[in-house]
Amino acid sequence: MPAHFPPIEALFLLVTSVTLSLFQQGPRDHPDIVDSFMQLLAQALKRKPDLFQCERLDVKAVFQCAVLALKFPEAPTVKASCGFFTELLPRCGEIESVGKVVQEDGRMLLIAVLEAIGGQASRSLMDCFADILFALNKHCFSLLSMWIKEALQPPGFPSARLSPEQKDTFSQQILRERVNKRRVKEMVKEFTLLCRGLHGTDYTADY
Structure with a gap:
């Protein structure tokens, strides 16, 4: 499909720049647009990753x-x-460009994921956040092993209910599991219950 590539690239860049300008004005009012934009980006990466090599794309x-x-x-x-x-x-x-941005801003992504697991996001979304942790571990292991220790160091982060030992155990478990995604999901579910003070309560039964 090389002949059709320039118009697709132009359209992709246009949609991206329009949506990025929306983010500067206040994206909270348009969750549906943000949702569609994220789906478009994921599809582009899956089917046409070359689009992310375009110099005019602000990755x-x-x-x-x-x-x-x-x-x-x-x-x-x-x-x-x-x-x-x-x-x-x-x-x-x-x-x-993707490698560079992950190196520069990946820690910010990890902190957002840990905040979500710590109680900021609905428990029904924990599998999705576990998928990000698994991908970080599989593809950016040396960075993740450095970031996760730093990120979990501050007292009270991502939850005041956690002891330093519990945080340590979690980071070690995550870093050890680079093959079995289902295990990572179980670790995240357990950790989010600890963060929310729900571990060992009736909540765990139906989780």
């Missing part, structure tokens, strides 16, 4: 907007943003 701005979208109250928008990151992170070795 850093796209990344930062997607981190912001993780904090939206609307579950579909959060899910779509998680889907974008699970497509983006595997590309950090092959697309230079």
Whole structure:
């Protein structure tokens, strides 16, 4: 399909620049647009990753907007943003601009994920955040092992209910599991219950 590529690229860049300008004005009023934009980005990465090599694409701005979208109250928008990151992170070795932005801003992504697990996001979304952690661990292991220890150091983060030992155990468990995504989801579910003070309560039964 090389002959059709320039118009697709032009359209992709146009949609991206229009949506990024929306982020500067206040994206909270348009969760549906943000949701669709995240889905478009994920599809582009899946089917036409070359679009992310275009010099005119501000990958850093796209990344930062997607981190912001993780904090939206609307579950579909959060899910779509998680889907974008699970497509983006595997590309950090092959697309230079993606690798660069992950190195520069990946810590910000991890902190947003830990905040969500710590109680900021609905428990029904924990599998989506676990997918991001799994992708970070699989594709950016050395960075994640440095970031996760730093990020969990401040007392009270991501929850005042956690002891330093519990945080330590969680980071070690996550870093050890690079193959089994289901195990990572279980670890995240357990950790979010500890963060919310629900571990060992009736809540766990139906979780």
